[in-house]
Amino acid sequence: MTAIEEIAPVNLTPARTKSKGMRLTSRKQNNIFGSPIASFFAIVIALVWTIPTFGLFISSIRTPADINNTGWWTFFTNPSFTLENYNTVLFEGSSVTPPLSLYFLNSFAITIPATVFPVVIATFAAYALAWFDFKGRDLLFYTIFAMQVIPLQLALIPLLQLFANGLKIGDATLLPPLGITGTYIPIWIAHTMFAMPIAIFLLHNFLSQIPRELMEAARVDGADAFKTFRMVVLPLSIPAIASFAIFQFLWVWNDLLVGLTFGGGKREIAPLMVRLAELTGTRGGDWELLTAGAFVSIIVPVAVFFALQRYFVRGLLAGSVKG
Amino acid sequence: MRAIKRRSIVLATTSATAFALILTGCSAPSGSGDIPAGCEAYADYQGNSGTEVEIYTTVVSPEAELFQESFTEFEDCTGITINWNGSKEFEAQLPVRVEGGTAPDLAVFPQPGLLAAMAATGKLLPASDAVAASVEANYSPDWKNYGTVDGTFYASPLGANVKSFVWYSPKTFKDNGWDIPTTWDELLALSDKIATTSDVQPWCAGFESGDATGWVGTDWMEDIVLRFGGAEVYDKWVSHEIPFNDPAIVEAIGKAGQILKNPEYVGDVPSIATTSFQTGGAGIVDGSCAMHRQASFIGGILVADQGATIVTPDDTTTEGGITTFYFPGATADDKPALGGGEFIGAFADRPEVQAVQLYLTTPEWNNKKAALGGWFSANLGLDTANVADPVNANAVEILKNATTFRFDGSDLMPAAVGAGSFWKEMTAWVAEDKSDKAVLDAIEASWPK
Amino acid sequence: MWIVTARSPFATVLPNIVLLLVGLVVFVAIIVLIFVLSERTKEKTQNRLKYFVFLGPALLLLIIGLIYPAIRTLYLSFFDARSENFIGLQNYIWAFTQPEILIVLRNTLIWTIVVPIASTTIGLAIAYLTDRMKYAGLVKSLIFMPMAISFVGASIIWKFVYAYQPDPNKEDIGLLSAIFKAIGLTPPNWLLEAPLNTFLLIAVMVWIQTGFAMVVLSAAMKAVPDDIIEASMLDGAKGWARFTRITIPMIWGSVIVVLTTITVTSLKVFDIIRTMTGGNFQTSVIANEMYQQSFRALNYGTGSALAMILFLGVLPLIIFNVRQVRKEREVH
Structure with missing residues (x-):
C-alpha cells in the first residue's frame, strides 16, 4: 500500500530516463535554441497563421456594404467601425x-x-x-x-x-x-x-x-x-x-x-x-x-x-x- | 441606431404576439363547438387546442419570420402551435430523419424530385381528402400533379416562382436608348449593340450556390429547351423519353452558349462558376452590366443586398431601379413560362397536422402570406392586389394565364441528374470550357438506368 | 429585454439545466459505485470483472455506434439506390469506371499525403523554434487558434482570402488577389484553376491541423530531459544535428501519432470542399462524393460503396502503425 502511495506522485521524467542528475537550471538560461532568428521565424509563422482570422475579426466590425465591396485591409486606411453586427447576432431575434x-x-x-x-x-x-x-x-x-x-x-x-x-x-x-x-x-x-x-x-x-x-x-x-x-x-x-x-x-x-x-x-x-x-x-x-x-x-x-x-x-x- | 430601432420593432411585434397568446390562452377552445370571437373563419380547424405541429423546411430567417407571422391568427384561433423549423441542411437531413424514425410532421419540399424519393420510402402520407379537395378547388390541375407521385397525391403546393425573366434596369436602358427585345434574334442583336457601343457588359451571371452550384445553368437550359424545342420536347427530355444528348438539347445548349460562353457578352466566362447567384445580378443595379436572366425571387435578394428598388418597366428615372422583361423565344408570340415551387407533405396524420396542411392551401392564408411581401403562390384565389412587388405581380399573372407553363425540369428529373450531374456538368461547361457534346454525353451517361 | 423575444427557449432552460446536472451526477455516481463494489470483490471475480468494467462500455458503444453501421453500410453497398434489389458488385464497378473517379482518387491521395506531412512539419518546426522562446505561449496560442474554429467559421474566413473579382473595375475583397495586384501580377481565379485549387483547399486544412501537431509535439519535446540535451551539447552537437539526432528520435512516437491522426482526418475531409467549391473544378474527394451520392442523389448503394472504398484507405495506415509498434517492441 504505502509503496504505491509513494510512487504515485513521483514525477515521471526521472523515472523514465532513470537519470539521477537532472539539472534544475532553468531552461531559459541555456537558451541556445531561442536564438533571435528562431524566434523571428516563429513569430512570422504565427502572424501568417493569424492573418485570415484577423481578417474575419476586422470584417465583423465593418458595415455590410463595406464587407461586400472592399477588402477588409482597407479598414486601416479608411476606418469605419460598427458593433451592430454583434448586437444583431447576439441579442436580436x-x-x-x-x-x-x-x-x-x-x-x-x-x-x-x-x-x-x-x-x-x-x-x-x-x-x-x-x-x-x-x-x-x-x-x-x-x-x-x-x-x-x-x-x-x-x-x-x-x-x-x-x-x-x-x-x-x-x-x-x-x-x-x-x-x-x-x-x-x-x-x-x-x-x-x-x-x-x-x-x-x-x-x-x-x-x-x-x-x-x-x-x-x-x-x-x-x-x-x-x-x-x-x-x-x-x-x-x-x-x-x-x-x-x-x-x-x-x-x-x-x-x-x-x-x-x-x-x-x-x-x-x-x-x-x-x-x-x-x-x-x-x-x-x-x-x-x-x-x-x-x-x-x-x-x-x-x-x-x-x-x-x-x-x-x-x-x-x-x-x-x-x- | 438602426439596430435598436429594428430590435424594438421585433420586440413590439413579438410581445404583441405573446400578449395575444395570453389573451386567447384563456378563451382558447378546448373542444370543437365554441369558437372564440373573431375566429369564425377557422371553424374547420377547431378541436386541436394545445397541440403542436412541426414544419420542417429550408426557409430560415428572415423569410421564416414572415411565415410565422402569417400563422399567428391561425394559432391564436385554433390553439395549434406551428413550429417553423428551418435548416439549411434540410435536403440531407430530411432523409436521415425520416429513415431514423424522427420524421417531422410536415416537410416543405423545394423539389418534386425529393418528394418522390420520400414517397418511395412509404413514410410520406397521402394527403387527406380535405386537402386534396382544397387543392383541386384552388390550384390548376398541373400544380396538383406536381405533388402527385405514381398516381397518389401527397403534397400540396406552397410558394411558387417564375423563372423566365431577364432582369434589367429601365433607367440604364432608357439612358442608352436600348429597346426591350421580344425575340431571340433581337436579344442577340441588342447584346451585340451593347457590347460594341457602350462600356456596359451586356450580360452578367452567377452559377455559384454552395453544394448546389450549377442550378442557374440548368435553368438557362430549361428555358431555352422550352422555347426552341417546345413543350413536347421539353416533357420528353425531362422524363428521359429522348436522350439528354438529343439534337434538340444540343441546339439548346448551343444557344445558351451564344450568350454565356461569349466573352464579349459576359466578360470572363469561367468566373461565372465562382460568382454566387446572389451577387450575379449586382451589375444591373450599379449599371456595370445590362441584363441578368434569373427567377423572380432574385429581386428580393438584390433589394436586400445591393440596395436595388423593384420598379415597373415604365419607371425609367429611379437610380438602382430594376425590373424584368420576358426572356424571349424564337418569335414574339411564343411565350411559354418556366417556373418552380415548393410542396408541403405530411409524415403524420394527426388531425392538427391535417388542419395545418389544409389551412395552407386556402386562398385566405395565401393572400395573408402574399400581403406580407416578397412571396406569391400559384393559388388561384390569390388576389394580385395583395402582391405589392410589380415583378411578382406580373409573375402571378403569368402563373394564372400562361398557355404553356412548365415546371423546373431539373427538379423533376431523378436526383442523381437533377441535383447531381446536371448541376456539375453545367458548372464544368463554363468553368473548364467543357464542350457542349461532352457535357450532354456525361449527363446522359449519369441517368439512372 | 431580449428575454421577451424568445418565446420558447427560456421555458426549457430550467429542465435543460436539471437534465445536464442529473446526467453528470448519475454518470459520476455510477463510476464511483462500480469502483467501490469492484474493489471489494474477490481477486478471481475481479480478473473477469475488470474486462467488463474497463472494456465493456467502450465496446458496447463502438458496436452500436460504429460497427453495426459499418456492417450495414457494407451490406447496402451491394444493393441498388433504394436498398431494395441485390446488385452484386455493380456499385463498385460504377465507382471505378466513372471517369471522374480517377480525379477523385488522385485528390484523396494528394490530401492524405500533403496534409499530414505539411501540418506535422510546420507543427514540429514551431514546437522546436518556440521550445525555449520567451513568448512561446502567445505564439503557440495564435497557431492553435484555427483548431478552435468550426468549419462553418473557417469557410467564411477563407472566403476573404480566396475571393476573386472578375470585374477589373471593382475592388478586390480577396486578400490573395489584392497581394498579387499589389506586386503587379495578374491573380488567377483561385478556386477554379486545377490543380492549384486542390492545394489551396489543402492549405486550409493544414492551417487547422498544424495547431494540433504543434501542441502534441511541443509537449513531447518538453518531456525530453534537459540532461540529454545538455549531454549532446557537450558532445558538440549543434542546432540541426541536435534536432535530427536527438530531438526527432526522442519524440518519434508522438510524430507517428500525429501523422496518423491527421491522415485519418484528411481521409474523411469533406466540409472544406463542400463549402468552398462544392466538389466542382476537379477538387472532389471520396468523402465528398460519398456525401453527394448518399444525401444529394439519394443513392445509398453507391454512397455506401464509396464509404467502403474510403475504409480501405485506412489499411496502409494500420500496417504502418503495426510495424512501428513492432519495431518499438524489438528495441525494448
Missing part, C-alpha cells in the same frame, strides 16, 4: 430565430457531458488495451483504430432508429423505445460513440508509455486492476487526459452534424453551431452576421485553450520519450 446568446447554454450543456463521458470511458478502455494481457488484444486495438475512418454520416440513420424505436431483432425487443428523442441525451451518447476510436487511440498511446516498473511495483504491492488504475494510472495520466479533453471539447463545440441530427429538429436544445450555420439566412449573403457570429463562436474554445494551456506544457505524458 424573434420567436422563430432566438438570438445567438441563448444558444450558449445549449452548447455548454451538450459539450460538457459529451467531453466527460467519452474521456472517462475511453481512458478505461485505453488502460485495458495497454495493460491487460489477453488474446487478440492487438487485433482489437487496431480494429478500434480503423473505426476512426467510418464516416459519421453513415451511422446517423441506424443510431436515430435506435433512439427513436429501440432495438428489435426479429420479434424480440432488446431495447424498448427510450423516449429520449428531443433531449440532450441522444446527442451526448452519439458524441460519446463517435469519439471512442480516436480517444482510445490517443489515450492508449499515452497510457502505454507508463513505465512498466511502476505497474509492476503496484502489483507486487498487492494492488488489483482497479486500485492500480485509481492510484497509479489516473494520477499519472491526468495531463494526458486533460489535453485530450480539450481537443474533444473543441470538436464537440464546433460540431454541426451530430447536434443537428440528434437534436431531433428542436430549437430548444440546438447548439450554437446549428444556429450559426443558419445565420447566412435564406439568401446566403449576410456576411456581416456570419463574420460576427463566427467570431463569437470562437471565443469559448479559445478561452478553454488558454485556461487549460498549462496541461499541454506539463505534458500530455509525452507519449513518446523512451528511456
Whole structure:
C-alpha cells in the first residue's frame, strides 16, 4: 500500500530516463535554441497563421456594404467601425430565430457531458488495451483504430432508429423505445460513440508509455486492476487526459452534424453551431452576421485553450520519450 | 441606431404576439363547438387546442419570420402551435430523419424530385381528402400533379416562382436608348449593340450556390429547351423519353452558349462558376452590366443586398431601379413560362397536422402570406392586389394565364441528374470550357438506368 | 429585454439545466459505485470483472455506434439506390469506371499525403523554434487558434482570402488577389484553376491541423530531459544535428501519432470542399462524393460503396502503425 502511495506522485521524467542528475537550471538560461532568428521565424509563422482570422475579426466590425465591396485591409486606411453586427447576432431575434446568446447554454450543456463521458470511458478502455494481457488484444486495438475512418454520416440513420424505436431483432425487443428523442441525451451518447476510436487511440498511446516498473511495483504491492488504475494510472495520466479533453471539447463545440441530427429538429436544445450555420439566412449573403457570429463562436474554445494551456506544457505524458 | 430601432420593432411585434397568446390562452377552445370571437373563419380547424405541429423546411430567417407571422391568427384561433423549423441542411437531413424514425410532421419540399424519393420510402402520407379537395378547388390541375407521385397525391403546393425573366434596369436602358427585345434574334442583336457601343457588359451571371452550384445553368437550359424545342420536347427530355444528348438539347445548349460562353457578352466566362447567384445580378443595379436572366425571387435578394428598388418597366428615372422583361423565344408570340415551387407533405396524420396542411392551401392564408411581401403562390384565389412587388405581380399573372407553363425540369428529373450531374456538368461547361457534346454525353451517361 | 423575444427557449432552460446536472451526477455516481463494489470483490471475480468494467462500455458503444453501421453500410453497398434489389458488385464497378473517379482518387491521395506531412512539419518546426522562446505561449496560442474554429467559421474566413473579382473595375475583397495586384501580377481565379485549387483547399486544412501537431509535439519535446540535451551539447552537437539526432528520435512516437491522426482526418475531409467549391473544378474527394451520392442523389448503394472504398484507405495506415509498434517492441 504505502509503496504505491509513494510512487504515485513521483514525477515521471526521472523515472523514465532513470537519470539521477537532472539539472534544475532553468531552461531559459541555456537558451541556445531561442536564438533571435528562431524566434523571428516563429513569430512570422504565427502572424501568417493569424492573418485570415484577423481578417474575419476586422470584417465583423465593418458595415455590410463595406464587407461586400472592399477588402477588409482597407479598414486601416479608411476606418469605419460598427458593433451592430454583434448586437444583431447576439441579442436580436424573434420567436422563430432566438438570438445567438441563448444558444450558449445549449452548447455548454451538450459539450460538457459529451467531453466527460467519452474521456472517462475511453481512458478505461485505453488502460485495458495497454495493460491487460489477453488474446487478440492487438487485433482489437487496431480494429478500434480503423473505426476512426467510418464516416459519421453513415451511422446517423441506424443510431436515430435506435433512439427513436429501440432495438428489435426479429420479434424480440432488446431495447424498448427510450423516449429520449428531443433531449440532450441522444446527442451526448452519439458524441460519446463517435469519439471512442480516436480517444482510445490517443489515450492508449499515452497510457502505454507508463513505465512498466511502476505497474509492476503496484502489483507486487498487492494492488488489483482497479486500485492500480485509481492510484497509479489516473494520477499519472491526468495531463494526458486533460489535453485530450480539450481537443474533444473543441470538436464537440464546433460540431454541426451530430447536434443537428440528434437534436431531433428542436430549437430548444440546438447548439450554437446549428444556429450559426443558419445565420447566412435564406439568401446566403449576410456576411456581416456570419463574420460576427463566427467570431463569437470562437471565443469559448479559445478561452478553454488558454485556461487549460498549462496541461499541454506539463505534458500530455509525452507519449513518446523512451528511456 | 438602426439596430435598436429594428430590435424594438421585433420586440413590439413579438410581445404583441405573446400578449395575444395570453389573451386567447384563456378563451382558447378546448373542444370543437365554441369558437372564440373573431375566429369564425377557422371553424374547420377547431378541436386541436394545445397541440403542436412541426414544419420542417429550408426557409430560415428572415423569410421564416414572415411565415410565422402569417400563422399567428391561425394559432391564436385554433390553439395549434406551428413550429417553423428551418435548416439549411434540410435536403440531407430530411432523409436521415425520416429513415431514423424522427420524421417531422410536415416537410416543405423545394423539389418534386425529393418528394418522390420520400414517397418511395412509404413514410410520406397521402394527403387527406380535405386537402386534396382544397387543392383541386384552388390550384390548376398541373400544380396538383406536381405533388402527385405514381398516381397518389401527397403534397400540396406552397410558394411558387417564375423563372423566365431577364432582369434589367429601365433607367440604364432608357439612358442608352436600348429597346426591350421580344425575340431571340433581337436579344442577340441588342447584346451585340451593347457590347460594341457602350462600356456596359451586356450580360452578367452567377452559377455559384454552395453544394448546389450549377442550378442557374440548368435553368438557362430549361428555358431555352422550352422555347426552341417546345413543350413536347421539353416533357420528353425531362422524363428521359429522348436522350439528354438529343439534337434538340444540343441546339439548346448551343444557344445558351451564344450568350454565356461569349466573352464579349459576359466578360470572363469561367468566373461565372465562382460568382454566387446572389451577387450575379449586382451589375444591373450599379449599371456595370445590362441584363441578368434569373427567377423572380432574385429581386428580393438584390433589394436586400445591393440596395436595388423593384420598379415597373415604365419607371425609367429611379437610380438602382430594376425590373424584368420576358426572356424571349424564337418569335414574339411564343411565350411559354418556366417556373418552380415548393410542396408541403405530411409524415403524420394527426388531425392538427391535417388542419395545418389544409389551412395552407386556402386562398385566405395565401393572400395573408402574399400581403406580407416578397412571396406569391400559384393559388388561384390569390388576389394580385395583395402582391405589392410589380415583378411578382406580373409573375402571378403569368402563373394564372400562361398557355404553356412548365415546371423546373431539373427538379423533376431523378436526383442523381437533377441535383447531381446536371448541376456539375453545367458548372464544368463554363468553368473548364467543357464542350457542349461532352457535357450532354456525361449527363446522359449519369441517368439512372 | 431580449428575454421577451424568445418565446420558447427560456421555458426549457430550467429542465435543460436539471437534465445536464442529473446526467453528470448519475454518470459520476455510477463510476464511483462500480469502483467501490469492484474493489471489494474477490481477486478471481475481479480478473473477469475488470474486462467488463474497463472494456465493456467502450465496446458496447463502438458496436452500436460504429460497427453495426459499418456492417450495414457494407451490406447496402451491394444493393441498388433504394436498398431494395441485390446488385452484386455493380456499385463498385460504377465507382471505378466513372471517369471522374480517377480525379477523385488522385485528390484523396494528394490530401492524405500533403496534409499530414505539411501540418506535422510546420507543427514540429514551431514546437522546436518556440521550445525555449520567451513568448512561446502567445505564439503557440495564435497557431492553435484555427483548431478552435468550426468549419462553418473557417469557410467564411477563407472566403476573404480566396475571393476573386472578375470585374477589373471593382475592388478586390480577396486578400490573395489584392497581394498579387499589389506586386503587379495578374491573380488567377483561385478556386477554379486545377490543380492549384486542390492545394489551396489543402492549405486550409493544414492551417487547422498544424495547431494540433504543434501542441502534441511541443509537449513531447518538453518531456525530453534537459540532461540529454545538455549531454549532446557537450558532445558538440549543434542546432540541426541536435534536432535530427536527438530531438526527432526522442519524440518519434508522438510524430507517428500525429501523422496518423491527421491522415485519418484528411481521409474523411469533406466540409472544406463542400463549402468552398462544392466538389466542382476537379477538387472532389471520396468523402465528398460519398456525401453527394448518399444525401444529394439519394443513392445509398453507391454512397455506401464509396464509404467502403474510403475504409480501405485506412489499411496502409494500420500496417504502418503495426510495424512501428513492432519495431518499438524489438528495441525494448
